[in-house]
Amino acid sequence: MQNQASELAISTLASTEVKPSSTSALRIVDLCYAYADCPAVLQSVTFNIASGESVGLIGPNGAGKTTLFLSICGVLTPQKGEIALFEQRVQPGKFRPEIGLVFQNPSDQLFSLSVEEDVAFGPVNMGFSHEAVEERVREALQLTGVASLRHRPPHHLSGGERRMVAIASVLAMQPQMVIYDEPSANLDVRSRRRLIRFLQEASQTTLVSSHDLELVLEVCDRVILLDQGHIIADGIASEIMADNALMEAHGLERPHSLSHSQ
Amino acid sequence: MQNQASELAISTLASTEVKPSSTSALRIVDLCYAYADCPAVLQSVTFNIASGESVGLIGPNGAGKTTLFLSICGVLTPQKGEIALFEQRVQPGKFRPEIGLVFQNPSDQLFSLSVEEDVAFGPVNMGFSHEAVEERVREALQLTGVASLRHRPPHHLSGGERRMVAIASVLAMQPQMVIYDEPSANLDVRSRRRLIRFLQEASQTTLVSSHDLELVLEVCDRVILLDQGHIIADGIASEIMADNALMEAHGLERPHSLSHSQ
């Protein structure tokens, strides 16, 4: 079963590697990461994401998802391997506005006195003029549907609102690729539904990690299964997630919405 | 639809009110709560839970679930209405060890420097001897399957481990009724599955609030639907949650596992 899955992975990789055209958003080759005195968190992780793709990253807690994200964004320095964003090598510590990371907890991301200030924070740091910043803020707020919250302090918003403001604060930098870490965590059904609709319509290259497999299924065509730092499977979302034996071997469950298909 | 549901609610109530036997765990009559300068959070909430029942509480964020819990535990003082736990009136501010509340975020509840200390905190405050405390700690850790974590600092545990330790810290008081606020929040599939098994086997009267309706379905026979401070429906879990129109009207979704039954 796993063999079949890794073949799947290899074939996907191969197909994108054959034509390393300008459409590659993210290319990761042989990435290894280990914290001091701990077993390796990422072990020779290799995959590609083409521009415009929506990819889900699934796996149990501790599989290495957050470490992977922080490496992609240049926050962590991997021991080995290479990461390229839009054909440019990621250098740890160097700010790359073309990638945005939406944190699992919006409170980690929102700190200003008003929604407006928080959304403007990125563009201001990027050095845009006052008008350009204003334009970006307006657009990001509109896109995420939170324009009406503009003058409120983020600390006073509900969980669902904060999530959308956190997304807006990333989108205002107009990144070409956005990573979402557990975007539906702590959302109620209504906010989650709204988030799913938003993600389905998003135009950026997207990488979503989530325990909420139904969300992954609705948002992503492709899924990468990570466990203990290894890529276990990489392929079509509905196929991988319908594979009960594979899912259970890695602490996951086939989503209910896929069970009637078998 | 709503009418039918409220009739359901009333009939359930009636049936338990007719025989107010010693089996009542929780009786709430006409409970109203409002924070200063805000619209009412709870409006004339009335329901009963019999000893040994497992009841799910569902509804969108802001429906008033947390306020309800804190009122039941005597942390908040309601403006109107009555709450009785095991036939004894709840007096705000008075410690009632027969009820336990498992918070949504375990780190709010694990405030000691070791798992052991945390689990012992309740029994120590209840005034038990060193030996009795020791016995309760051992038992609670065993029941929740985290005996091996005994000497670890709670801060270093995984999400799933923390959840089980938080439950152990409540169970060590040997409450007759336990309230779980979003117990599966932020758990991965494996930990969630373990939690569900635990809840299914738990012997206490249980009240679970969750956005994870599949969990509610697996753990509870009865469900109460709360929205904007009103009880909208109260009845058999699989019936209420299968009612698509009702669910959607209150920001919920019929669980996938119930959709094939229609």
Next chain:
Amino acid sequence: MKLGIDDYAQLESPIHQWLPKYKLIGLTALILAFSFVQKLALLPLMAVTTAMFYQTARLPFKFWRQRLQIPGTFLAVLLLLLPFMAGETVLAEIGPLNIYREGLLAVVQISVRFVCILTLGLVLFGTAPFFESIRAMRSLGLPPILADMTLLTYRYIFEIGDYFQSMRTAMKLRGFESHRLNWQTLKHLAALAGSLIVRSYEKSEQVYKAMLLRGYGQNMTVIYQPKPTRRDSVLLSLTLGLAAGILLAEVF
């Protein structure tokens, strides 16, 4: 984030097994006696005593070295300044600068006292889980409010430290670089600190509720303390004797 003073609390050694209460009394007395020492002749004795304690505690040398790193800078500054600044007797001249005997001796005295007290502190807090140490203080009369505050603060420093790391990472990923001092930078950093404080406050409200619901403040229970063994008492007497000896030697 790794700060753990009690990372080596699980080791086994006579000091680890020493009843925390007695350890606290004994080592505190010794630390105070050390801070009285002025006589040069007593410095070697202090150093040997300290080394003995550290050796007996079986704490790794690495731990000591790491812990000395930060305050070491301060010591280095002192070492570079004092011999040139203070004193009357010129020992040597380096160009326009004089090295004074008194200054040099003062440096030796201060450094030895400093390193010895610090090392004993490591032995004191490094050989028991932190909450055991606080319990010991509590049984010696530390007011309960102070004890509760100490434990809770310690527990949540790590958690709030994690908030801080995440928030700073999030700011960096949105291009924030705090290299220039201007009103904007100051405002953002204040918002960061403010958010941290507000988040902590909100958490404290939850923690308080959780504590109340598990009976916090119900009764001031007597803390369980194991009975001292003969070995505990012998170790305490020895340490107190040593402290008294050093004090006497210093005074007379």
Next chain:
Amino acid sequence: MHIPDGILPAPIVLTGYAGTGLVTWYSLRRINRQENPQAGVPKASLLTAAFFVASWIHIPVPPTSVHLILNGLLGTLLGYFAFPAILIGLLFQAILFQHGGLSTLGVNALMMGLPAIAAHYIFQLRYRFKITQVNGLAILGFFSGAMGLGLAVLIFFSLLITNLPAGLDVRTEQAAITGLALAHLPVVILEGFFTALLVSFIYRVKPELLPQR
């Protein structure tokens, strides 16, 4: 800015402990007079932790950077809980980072804590002068913060210089203290501005955190 072990003569170390014991006792007495003293414990503890962590924020002052002390704000927010909070914060600085020291804990607590209490009284002036506007509060915040650090700096250098072993005459000592304190004036003012910004942030986001009367 902590006085490490080994520098100060023993009498000062002991006096420091005695003074700290006294002020702690008085603070706890004031706390115990409050309606529900235990209710303040989690708040004070988590804020102590938050202040501890917030002091890791470095403010760029080219070519270097300074970190915040925030003892003025701590006094402003915690009132009588401030002194125990500072004592605990310093204990952790000493045992986690070896900043300051165990033997000088008492002296350091007085050095940071007394100015914090002063800052508390400065901020309470808002009731005397009936200040309710955010700008007024920010100005009080500025003085609380600047006073908190300013006094601490003064005490720090006084203790350090007058206790240097051997040799400086009184006039040189005074000159050194004044000089060093003045050199820190920019940092004191920076701390004041930062405290002002923080007070207005908290007022807008979580006004109930500012102490009631």
